[in-house]
Each structure stands twice: as C-alpha cells, then as structure tokens.
Amino acid sequence: MEGLIRQAVVPLLQQQARGFASRAAGFWCDSWFSHVPEAPRDPILGVTEKFLADTNPQKINLGVGAYRDDSGQPVVLKSVREAERRVAGSHFMEYLPIAGHRQFCEDSVKLAYGEDSPVLKNKQVAMLQSLSGTGSCRLSAEFQGHWLPGSTIYIPTPTWANHLNIWRDAHVAIEQYPYYKPETRGLDFERMCDFLSKAPAGSAVLLHACAHNPTGVDPTTEQWRELSKLLKAKTLLPILDCAYQGFASGDCDRDAQAIRIFAEDGHRMMLCQSFAKNMGLYGQRVGCWSIVCEDEKEAKAVESQMKALARPMYSNPPLFGALLVHNILADKALKQQWLGEVKEMAERIISMRTLLRQNLEALGSPLSWNHITDQIGMFCYTGLAPEQVDKLTAEHSIYLTRNGRISMAGVNTNNVARLAEAIHKWGLKAFCIACAKFQEGDTLGEALAVAATAPYFAIYHAAVLLHARRELHMALVMLGLLLTSALCTVIKKALKQPRPAATCALLGNCHKHGMPSSHSAVMAFAATTALLLYLHRRGSGSNRSRGGRNGSGSGSAGAKDTAAARTAQRGTAAAAAVERLAQALPLLEVVLLLLLTAAVAYGRVHLGYHSPAQVAAGLALGSSLAAAWWRLTLTACERWGPALLRLPLLRALHFRDSLGCLDVHAAEADLLKAGPAAKRSD
Secondary structure (H helix, E strand, C coil): CHHHHHHHHHHHHHHHHHHHHHHHHHHHHHHCCCCCCCCCCCCCHHHHHHHHHCCCCCCEECCCCCCECCCCCECCCHHHHHHHHHHCCCCCCCCCCCCCCHHHHHHHHHHHHCCCCHHHHCCCEEEEEEEHHHHHHHHHHHHHHHHCCCCEEEEEECCCHHHHHHHHHCCCEEEEEECEECCCCEECHHHHHHHHCCCCCCCEEEEECCCCCCCCCCCCHHHHHHHHHHHHHCCCEEEEEECCCCCCCCCHHHHCHHHHHHHHCCCCCEEEEECCCCCCCCCCCEEEEEEECCCHHHHHHHHHHHHHHHHHHHCCCCCHHHHHHHHHHHCHHHHHHHHHHHHHHHHHHHHHHHHHHHHHHHCCCCCCCHHHHHCCCCEEECCCCHHHHHHHHHHHCEECCCCCEEEHHHCCCCCHHHHHHHHHHHCCCCCCCCCCCCCCCCHHHHHHHHHCCHHHHHHHHHHHHHHHHCEHHHHHHHHHHHHHHHHHHHHHHHHCCECCHHHHHHHCCCCCECCCCHHHHHHHHHHHHHHHHHHHHHCCCCCCCCHHHCCCCHHHCCHHHHHHHHHHHHCCHHHHHHHHHHHHHHHHHHHHHHHHHHHHHHHHHHCCCCCHHHHHHHHHHHHHHHHHHHHHHHHHHHHHHHHHHCCHHHHHCCCECCCCCCCHHHHHHHHHHHCHHHHHHC
C-alpha cells in the first residue's frame, strides 16, 4: 500500500514542484535586472559625447587626453608605424603568458628605473604586462587589498577620477591628502607633507610620477627628495602612476626622476606604467606593472601572486601593442626616433601653453596666468568654476570637464585666440583691491600688501567726504586724485618701462609698464594735499571766516576763541586735555597719512611690483602735482568760489566752502546749539 501511495503521490508532487519552479523562473527572468539603475556618465567621456553631437564648425574639444597635431588631427608616430611594419606577419596569434611579453616588460622597467638601476641589476623587480595604466592601477589596488589587508591608500586631491573608483572597487580604505593650492594654482607641499606625516605606518601613498592629472602641477626635484625621505621615515608604501613619461617635459629621464629618487632611497614600491600617451597607443592598452622587492627571492614570490591576481581578471594581456613597444625600445635607432617624436609632442604642448597665456594677457586680463606655463604635461588646471565652464560650452562650443581641466593637446594655433577670448569673457573675473601678492611666510610682505590698498581707499574716502560734506575744495581734491592716476597711466604707456624682471613673471605683470608707480603717486598726492590743507588752516589768517560766501562761515567766526571759551567753561584739567587732543587730531591724521605713504612706497619695492626709481618717480610726480593743484584749488575757491556756489546745481546740493575754517566740526556744533532761529537767520 505504501508503495502504491508513493507511486501515485510523488509524481504529482514533483509535477507541482516543477510548475512552481517554472513560474518562479519566469517571474525572475522578467525582473532580474529591473532594479539596476543607469550609471552616471563618465565625466570625461561624457564631454566627448556632447562634443560629437554639437554641429558648430568651430567647436573645440578640450576634454579627452589624447594628443592632436596643430590641425587638430590624431597622430600616429612614425616610429610606431615602422614598428607596425616590422611586426606585421612576423608572429603567430597565440596566447601570451599570464605575465605577458617578458621582453616588453624588461624594456619598460629599464625605461622607468634606468638602464643601470641597482634594483634591476639585483633582480629585485617583479613585473607583469598590464592593460595600460588603468589595468596597472587596478592590479596594484587588488594586491594591496589581498596582501596588505587593513591598510589605507592615500590619494591626492584632486586626482584622476578613476583612481578613486579603482581603489574603492578593490575595497581598500581611502584617504585623500591635500595636493593642489587654489590660491596659487600650484602645489600645496607644506600641507601635503604635514598630512602624510600623520598617516599610519603601513599605509600606501599614490603619487603621480610626472605631469599630475588634472592639475599639471609637479613637485620640484628637491621636493621629491624631501617627500621620499618622509615616506621612508614613516614606513609608507609609494605607488607611482606613470602615464606621461617623456610627454611631460620631452625628456624621459627627467620625467622619471621621482621613480629613480624613490628607488635610490631604498623604497619598496609599486609602479604603474602606460604607453598610451607617450607612444600614442591609446587603443592598444599597453602597460607594465612592477613592484620593487627586497631581493630576488622575494621578487619571484611577489610576481607569482601578481600573476595569480591577473589570471581571474583577464587571463593574459594582448600581444600586438606589446610587440610594438618592444620593437621600439629594443632597437637603438627606432628608440632615438621615438624619443625625438615624444620631444616634439611635448614641445608643441609647451608652446600652446605659452601662446594661450600670451593671448589672455594681451586681452588685458587683471589676473595672473602664470600657472598655465608653470604647469606641465597634457592638462592645465585653469581654476574655472563649473558655472564658468558651462558658459564656455553653451556660448562658445568649447568642451572641457567641469572642474576646469583642459587638455592642452586640443589647443592649436587656429583656436587658441578664440579660446582665450572665451575664457576672458566668461572665465575668471577679478574684483579685488590692489590684488597685491606676497611670498607665503613673509609677514612684512603681507602687511605691505594690505597697505597697497591705501590709494584706492584714499580715492574712496575723498568720494565719501564729497558726498557727505559737499565741500567745494574736496571736489577739487577728488578731481586731482583721479587726474593723478590717469596721468600715471598716460606716462606709463608713453615710456613703456618694464616692471622689475626678477619678479614680474612670478607676479604675472611682465606685460605691464612700471614707470612711474601709480600707487606711490596717488598716495603722495593725498598726503601732500592733507599737509597743505593743515598748514593752510593753521597758518596766518586761518581764523578769518570765509563762510559769509556760503552761509556756514557766519556761525564759525572766531572758532578758536569759542573753543577756548568752551574749555574754560568746563573748568577741568581732563576736559582741557581732551580738547587739546581733539585739536591735535588733524595733525595726527596728516602724520599717519605720511607714514602710510612711506609704507606703500616701500611695499611696491619689497613686493617686487616696481623698482626704486619707479617708486621715486611716482612720489615726485604725486607731490609736485599736489602742490600745483593746491595752488589752483586756493585760487578757484578765492576767485571763483562765490560764483560757483551760486550755480543752481551746487545750491541744490548744498555745496559750501569751508576752506578757511579752522575747526569745521566745532563750527557746526556751535551752529546746531544756536538753535532754529540762528539757522533761519543764517
């Protein structure tokens, strides 16, 4: 009976189970991937997509880092074409070993570490052919995750965006260290070293071997040496990404200096090489990943684990690109031809940097564009904000990443002027007073840079006084200040004497003229005028009321006697001291203005904006103009003042002439105390 039941029931249950499984499978097949969202566009490749969709014939693509010639066309190097000719038909299409083409790897590490490098002679370097720079970085991240568990990777800010993706996907903890300083558009070396000095021992530090992407800002040789010592002392593992050897400066040895410094200092480190840029093998995906170990035995063990990581990823690398690189590097003549072509590419990029900067400066930009030529390699970090980048794209069909990075390879003699005009129009706009620059750590220079704002505040102060007090002589002083500044500009254009050669490149004002110093002239005019006004009011006849002409003087007659009477009425020594201090304030103001003028003049030399002769000429011009203008002011007020004050406009604005009043504030106070009746009779 049990057997019969089993025979009847079991098939039925199996049939029901199969039906359920079939329905479940159908359900999941319909919805397995419905929960997968669309990934955001790659910020770099997305730029190219938008560029290709643009129909503007003058569009410019400054996004993707691929070399173009001066006509904007892709380039295949002649050395690569020759290697291609030699390789064609000479090899089978068999799989390469997991570690790739051995001779290619050996050629690659010699190019990076140097032909006579001790680490190569001692067989300390484990090596493996990789899928260009991205593949090398991914293998480095996986190796760190597998064999340095719990360690952190320190990545510069900013960096190539894919660096973060690579180490994040390898599940390695990421910290970002300061690298770029927006204020100088240069390297923030002090903060960088301070940050890395606090990293836990056993951490890894990602470094760009040359031509930092995206900033184009590299450490100097001395800074590389200092950085190497720091990482060695703190037991930090360097991982160098070398994507632009030779392409940065045009010299492969110079561009490899960081790698060789670290190797000479005895670091155990990783190196990620790519031949996409310096050989133009973008589509061949040719790279080399190497690790410097303690000795040959350790290198063999490490290399076996490198291959163990590569095997499940892609099994083995492609053949053709490795053959091209090997043929070029292994043949002396072909290698020399390639080195020459790399130099030509680098020099074209450098020349475009110079040309772009010259165009921007010629447009009269108030900003320094030194960073364009100070940076190196394929990319320039302009400092443009995302909103400004959007304007360049929308209004001019100029395509670049929204962080302001431009690929200098996309700039050529046909579009550089248009690019400069667009940046000048929508790019960085300066609104600052003086915009004086000083060396970091120069406390005196910082104080003098602040003092450099004084001429602007002198003009502004005169304008405020003119509006608030409606003094006839103040209107003439204001006019004199403006004429002094304008005259300096005219003289500069006529003489065309350059700024100090030692500092003009650093300050970004080599295109400007320096004789005479406008700052010094304006301050000398203001200080001399203030001194002459003080002497005029304190001199003989300063107590005479000149207010009868405008109505304010009648209430101020005998101002000095009135002031003395008020002091006597108060009857206290303290009140007398306060009164004396109030009377001394005009002189104190003049003294402070003279000292400030001296500080501004000295600051123009100290900060490097002018030579001593240019500053002296400015002081002489400003004080001479002030003396002549003061005589004209006195004449105007004495001879034509009453007539001018009767003009409807000046009457409506309640202008007055209080030039002969010793203490205008005291006279006004007395007039207010006299009450409404006095005002009406006035």
